[in-house]
Amino acid sequence: MSAARSPKVPSKAPRKADARTVSGRAALPLDRMALLAHQLRTPLSTINALAQGLMRRADRLSPHDIQAKADKIWRASLRLDELIEMILSYTRASAGGIMLNPSEFNPSELIRRVCREQGGQEPTRPFHLDIKDLPGIIVGDPILLEQAFVIVVSNAMKYSRPEQPIDVTVHRTDGMVRITVRDRGIGIPERDLPFVMQPFFRGQNVKKLPGTGLGLSLAWYILKLHGGDLEVESREKRGTKITLIVPETNTTGLSYSI
Numbered sequence: 001m002s003a004a005r006s007p008k009v010p011s012k013a014p015r016k017a018d019a020r021t022v023s024g025r026a027a028l029p030l031d032r033m034a035l036l037a038h039q040l041r042t043p044l045s046t047i048n049a050l051a052q053g054l055m056r057r058a059d060r061l062s063p064h065d066i067q068a069k070a071d072k073i074w075r076a077s078l079r080l081d082e083l084i085e086m087i088l089s090y091t092r093a094s095a096g097g098i099m100l101n102p103s104e105f106n107p108s109e110l111i112r113r114v115c116r117e118q119g120g121q122e123p124t125r126p127f128h129l130d131i132k133d134l135p136g137i138i139v140g141d142p143i144l145l146e147q148a149f150v151i152v153v154s155n156a157m158k159y160s161r162p163e164q165p166i167d168v169t170v171h172r173t174d175g176m177v178r179i180t181v182r183d184r185g186i187g188i189p190e191r192d193l194p195f196v197m198q199p200f201f202r203g204q205n206v207k208k209l210p211g212t213g214l215g216l217s218l219a220w221y222i223l224k225l226h227g228g229d230l231e232v233e234s235r236e237k238r239g240t241k242i243t244l245i246v247p248e249t250n251t252t253g254l255s256y257s258i
Contacts (some may be wrong), residue, residue, distance in 0.1 A: 003193070003233040018189065040083055045075040052069075076122065082154070090199065090214045093221050098144070100225055105142040107177065108134045111168060114146060118153050125157065126165035126218075131179075132184065133170045136227070138177060141247045142225050148219040152181045152242045155215055159206065159240065160185025175248050176207035176228070181239040196232055205236065 016123040051070050068094055092098050115127045148177045154164045160183040167182040172199070188196060192203040200213040221231040227247050 001232060003109065005100045015255070040080065041082040043083070047073050049079070050076070052188060079210070080109050085147075086151075086212060086214050086218065089218055093218060095167075098221075098225065099146065100141045102141055104137050104138050104139055106136065107138050107179075108136075110142060110146055111149065111170075111179065114149050114153055115166075115168060120148065122157060122162045128167045129169075129235050130168040131168060134177065135172065135248055138246065140246060141222075144222045145226070145246065148222040148244060149179070150241075151183075151215040151219045152244060155242070156181050156183035156185070156240070158211070159183065160207065172248075177248055178210075179244045179246065180241055181244075182239065184239040187236040187238050187240055188232070189236045191195055193232065193234060205222040216242075 035106065050073050054061070054066065054069055059071075089098070089247045111129070111131055111134070115129065119125055132182050153166065153168075160166070169179075169180045169182070171178045171180075183207060186205055189205060192201075195201045196203065196218045198213075199217040202213040202219075216230070216232070221242055223230050228245040230237050231243040231245065232240065233242075
């Protein structure tokens with residue numbers, strides 16, 4: 001698998017393209033706002049259409065139909081909540097407003113809970129966990145680390161078919177815990193790998209799929225705050241393997257910008 005370990009900046013454009021580059025930089029904030037607005041509008045439109053359908057035809061719908069529509073509304077609301085939380089977290093990270101609140105916690109409970117809750121959205125999705133190498137207790141911010149793990153697991157689900165399994169494995173080396181999430185989905189084109197942890201970057205093969213391009217950059221930021229890291233290995237059409245690297249003991253609260 002090809003790998004990406006930290007955000008990189010694209011190489012400079014040829015000199016003859018300088019004018020277009022300057023113009024592109026000026027337009028970038030508007031492009032990002034348009035992307036976020038579009039991503040927010042999609043679940044809102046789904047909720048709106050389904051709610052109107054329920055109001056107009058409630059007396060003619062069977063309990064099964066009502067349940068099916070309610071389920072779609074629930075899933076759209078989850079997506080909307082996820083997007084809003086992602087945007088708020090990115091805004092705090094950009095302003096240096098995310099601070100660690102370290103405490104002792106059981107990482108096995110965190111991983112099992114996230115897999116159970118995420119798997120509940122796709123009941124037929126197989127999850128294979130091999131986490132026996134986890135320490136019983138680690139020190140870190142459990143809320144932030146759970147957010148990073150949720151981002152990685154939800155990406156694995158989003159970019160693979162519901163029947164394809166997701167593997168979660170753990171290894172310990174030199175005081176570091178390596179939590180690896182592997183899917184068998186669409187993978188990442190090799191040319192896109194150096195940039196996948198840049199905010200708002202989206203690979204060429206996911207342009208038509210929902211997403212903001214903020215998830216991996218936020219997960220990387222959270223792990224860096226802990227003195228850890230995020231590694232990405234992938235092959236297009238073969239799947240992706242993302243490893244969250246977390247110190248067993250961390251109270252540093254390192255400063256990073258996203």
